[in-house]
């Protein structure tokens with residue numbers, strides 16, 4: 295009998311092409327997603343050395359970061375820098391024979407949303423993209439992580455990647471979530487617990503009753519933010535929820551191939567007694583809705599709590615950095631989070647731009663009006679999410695409430711396109727990063743769940759969604 299292995303061990307082992315004595319491995323890569331920001335030099339490198347893309351059919355390219363989210367984008371992208379990057383990807387994809395979704399394609403969207411939608415993301419696979427939130431795809435029990443541009447070139451040319459094995463961490467979330475508390479609150483609570491460096495050197499497997507009860511959308515929200523907890527990848531073992539989501543997706547296996555795939559996918563779980571280098575436990579039943587107060591995703595507080603006082607932090611450097619965060623955010627210790635007013639709301643991103651997220655927002659805002667002091671936008675994560683939302687009439691609910699209903703893209707998750715905060719504007723955002731300047735120069739970001747963002751848009755300040763009616 296071989297030693298019991300974790301899910302991560304199994305997927306890693308199944309993809310090793312070569313292992314050196316020092317532990318350096320060459321891993322086979324099953325799927326490569328490409329976007330416009332981190333691929334131009336990679337394609338240029340291939341061109342300069344006269345190489346081709348080794349497996350174009352295992353590569354999928356899409357524009358997301360730079361595309362405007364306004365309706366008139368079909369008439370061309372006005373911002374020159376953005377247009378150049380978008381045009382470069384279109385050309386590179388055509389030259390190298392890679393399938394490409396342009397901003398005019400209804401399948402276009404954020405790279406981490408379209409992979410799963412197309413069935414390009416499947417359990418047991420190794421998946422890479424020149425983007426840190428590639429960890430999202432781990433929700434399917436795939437080993438998925440971000441890579442740098444030189445690695446993008448390496449994968450394009452060889453369909454392999456040089457890797458060292460990471461350590462195993464188990465995050466066990468037991469119990470059932472209370473009403474109004476969701477996947478976003480779980481992952482913010484985990485990051486609050488382990489810190490943004492807590493996962494460094496690990497691949498995290500999320501397990502436990504609360505994780506099992508989540509939809510694929512919720513699981514993607516969790517795995518998406520693994521990188522914010524310092525881990526390069528997060529994993530959730532595939533189960534019936536996963537298989538039901540994947541079935542009949544355009545690129546999912548069909549017929550006999552489906553049956554064979556399913557037999558394999560069912561083996562993708564951590565063996566009884568497998569070793570984890572670190573175990574973190576959380577009780578879902580005790581979780582409140584969470585809001586970040588600072589400029590790091592670990593700066594979390596319950597919505598019923600107050601802006602914390604850094605004076606209580608022992609470590610001098612940490613204390614100084616939290617004072618700086620307070621100043622940047624324009625907040626005073628002791629202020630109740632529900633007294634913090636907001637100027638903007640951003641609902642979207644690869645963390646929370648999927649159909650279930652939008653349904654949660656609709657349930658909260660239906661029949662209500664966005665606070666007149668708030669500018670609120672909803673950006674579907676993909677063209678297919680948008681079409682689904684419109685088929686369900688969610689767009690009507692949003693528009694009638696006074697939300698701006700946009701075209702798909704990364705949008706205000708990061709200030710790389712026209713959607714951005716003005717200096718000092720305060721935003722309730724469903725995205726994953728609240729770093730200084732992330733949503734615009736001097737912009738102030740508070741990370742929250744979709745339901746909490748919807749409620750904040752109506753109220754004009756943070757509210758405890760558990761009291762919402």
Ligand SMILES: CC(C)[C@H](C(=O)O)[C@@H](O)C(=O)O
Nearest residue numbers: 331332359424425426427708
């Ligand atoms: C632009 C890209 C390289 C970046 C990432 O890697 O994550 C972006 O998607 C982000 O969320 O900051």
Ligand code: SF4
Nearest residue numbers: 427643644704707708
């Ligand atoms: S939505 Fe945000 S986090 Fe996701 S890929 Fe785009 S910029 Fe990165």
